[in-house]
Amino acid sequence: MKFRADKLNSKIQLDELEIQLHLGVSEDERATIQSVWISLVFDFLSIPESTSSDLISGTVNYSSLSKLLKSEFSGSNIKTIEYMGFRAFNLISENIEQTGRLTLSIRKFPSISGLKGGALFELSGDIN
Numbered sequence: 001m002k003f004r005a006d007k008l009n010s011k012i013q014l015d016e017l018e019i020q021l022h023l024g025v026s027e028d029e030r031a032t033i034q035s036v037w038i039s040l041v042f043d044f045l046s047i048p049e050s051t052s053s054d055l056i057s058g059t060v061n062y063s064s065l066s067k068l069l070k071s072e073f074s075g076s077n078i079k080t081i082e083y084m085g086f087r088a089f090n091l092i093s094e095n096i097e098q099t100g101r102l103t104l105s106i107r108k109f110p111s112i113s114g115l116k117g118g119a120l121f122e123l124s125g126d127i128n
Helices: 062-073 081-093
Strands: 010-023 034-044 100-108 119-127
Touching: 010 062, 010 100, 034 081, 062 081, 081 100, 081 119
Parallel strands: none
Antiparallel strands: 010 034, 034 100, 100 119
């Protein structure tokens, strides 16, 4: 190798996991199921074991995290993306064995005239 493995930076990303739920401040907004998109980035403190072992146990299992998030939030009734984001961040941090930095964002597209990019809430912090 012409590089030092201990000097590599690594991360894994989950982009735009769609979850359908009742979300909104008003009862009218929550009356209809709508989609939100959860994205996350996990920056490993050191490269994951799976880079040399090829075992899922040595990394972040994004399939399990996706199922966990869908199970927790699909069809639920929540008023704010901030509340949902904090709950999702906590849920994910409890289910990642590795040490690193987690960044999670939730995007929704409310029916606000002229708002093209939607609304985004993001949390970031070190875990484990």
